[in-house]
Amino acid sequence: MEEISFFDKVYEVAKQIPYGRVTSYGAIAKYLGAARSARMVGWAMNNSHTKDVPAHRVVNRAGILTGKNHFDGSNMMQQLLENEGISVKDNQVVDFQKYFWDPVVEL
DNA sequence: TGCCTGACCACAG
DNA sequence: ACTGTGGCCAGGC
DSSP: OOOOOHHHHHHHHHTTOOTTOBEEHHHHHHHTTOGGGHHHHHHHGGGGGGTTOOGGGEEOTTSBOGGGGGSSSSSHHHHHHHHTTOOEETTEETTHHHHBOOHHHHO
16 A cells, blocks of 8 residues: 655655756656645655755756755755766756756656 | 744746 | 745644
8 A cells, every 4th residue: 555655755756866867846746746745845855865865966946956055065966966967057057958857757 | 732944836916 | 027925745843
C-alpha cells in the first residue's frame, strides 16, 4: 500500500534528476498533481540532506538559486551546478530553459 | 494545543 | 501586462 506522502514523492522525483540537468519546485509539484504545493517541495528539501537528493539541481521557476542559502557555503550550490557544466550568473542558471528537466515530460 | 512560518507557484484584480 | 494575495503540507515554538 502506497502510504507515501506528497513529501516522500518529492524525494523520489528529485533523485531521478539526471546529471547536468535542473528542474523547478513547481515542476515536481505539478508532476505529483499539486502545482500549488510547490512550497512543500522546497520544504521537503530541508530534509533532503538526510536523503540522497541533489537539492542543488532544484531551483525556482525563474532558474534562480533560491535555496542556496540553505547549503553549507554561500555559493556552494552554484559550485555544484558549475561542476556539472551548468553556468550560473548572479544566483541564476544561464540557459535555464535549455537545462530544464521536466519530470512531467521525462517521466 | 494552536498559530505561524517556509528553498514557491498559480490565479485574480 | 504587472502586482498582490492565497494556498498547498508539514514542522517548529
